[in-house]
Amino acid sequence: AQSVTQLDSQVPVFEEAPVELRxxxxxxxxxxxxxxxxxxxxxxxxxxxxxxxxxxxxGINGFEAExxxxxxxxxxxxxxxxxxxxxxYFCAVSDYTGGFKTIFGAGTRLFVxx
Amino acid sequence: xxxxxxTPKHLVMGMTNKKSLxxxxxxxxxxxxxxxxxxxxxxxxxxxxxxxxxxxxxSVPSRFSPECPNSSLLNLHLHALQPEDSALxxxxxxxxxxxYEQYFGPGTRLTVT
Numbered sequence: 001a002q003s004v005t006q007l008d009s010q011v012p013v014f015e016e017a018p019v020e021l022r023x024x025x026x027x028x029x030x031x032x033x034x035x036x037x038x039x040x041x042x043x044x045x046x047x048x049x050x051x052x053x054x055x056x057x058x059g060i061n062g063f064e065a066e067x068x069x070x071x072x073x074x075x076x077x078x079x080x081x082x083x084x085x086x087x088x089y090f091c092a093v094s095d096y097t098g099g100f101k102t103i104f105g106a107g108t109r110l111f112v113x114x
Numbered sequence: 115x116x117x118x119x120x121t122p123k124h125l126v127m128g129m130t131n132k133k134s135l136x137x138x139x140x141x142x143x144x145x146x147x148x149x150x151x152x153x154x155x156x157x158x159x160x161x162x163x164x165x166x167x168x169x170x171x172x173s174v175p176s177r178f179s180p181e182c183p184n185s186s187l188l189n190l191h192l193h194a195l196q197p198e199d200s201a202l203x204x205x206x207x208x209x210x211x212x213x214y215e216q217y218f219g220p221g222t223r224l225t226v227t
Binding site: 032034036041042043044045046049051090094096101102104105106107109 | 216220
């Protein structure tokens with residue numbers, strides 16, 4: 001069965017600094033990987049996804065992630081963050097063995113300080 | 115239209131009440147989901163409907179009863195809930211398999227008194 005580990009529960013960072021949110025997964029088969037963002041009192045919104053192809057994936061709001069199969073990682077990065085990026089970020093994985101089930105990581109709270 | 119709508123936004127109910135949560139999407143998606151999310155936690159999958167048939171029930175108590183009247187609508191009927199059922203209930207949809215991203219609604223904030 002697949003699982004997802006987000007290594008940091010909280011990441012404080014100053015505005016305009018770069019940030020990396022870490023995600024590791026485990027699965028015995030090929031996986032499909034996602035990053036979602038949740039702003040306060042809202043649902044989740046897809047930032048980016050990796051299904052196949054290029055291991056560097058670009059998403060919305062200037063975010064990108066790199067799929068590393070040997071490290072079983074899918075870290076999310078942004079070169080310069082804004083106050084408005086303050087939110088909860090969830091890494092998620094699905095594979096065909098889980099049916100329609102997507103497994104979410106515990107989440108990382110990104111807090112951008114002025 | 116890439117929107118999933120949920121009603122109501124907020125719901126307060128007593129432990130003896132019966133209420134329903136509603137979810138609607140017009141993206142032609144064939145999979146729809148109910149999640150429960152407690153504060154500072156990830157969403158927990160409750161139910162999945164695939165092509166209007168219940169395909170996953172994550173051992174949810176029978177006081178939660180899902181219904182999919184058609185491919186665009188998803189309901190969650192609530193009866194005799196407990197205070198620990200208070201949470202944000204999220205609906206989501208996807209094209210038809212777990213390989214596609216899910217589109218989430220804004221959620222219903224449920225409080226059981």
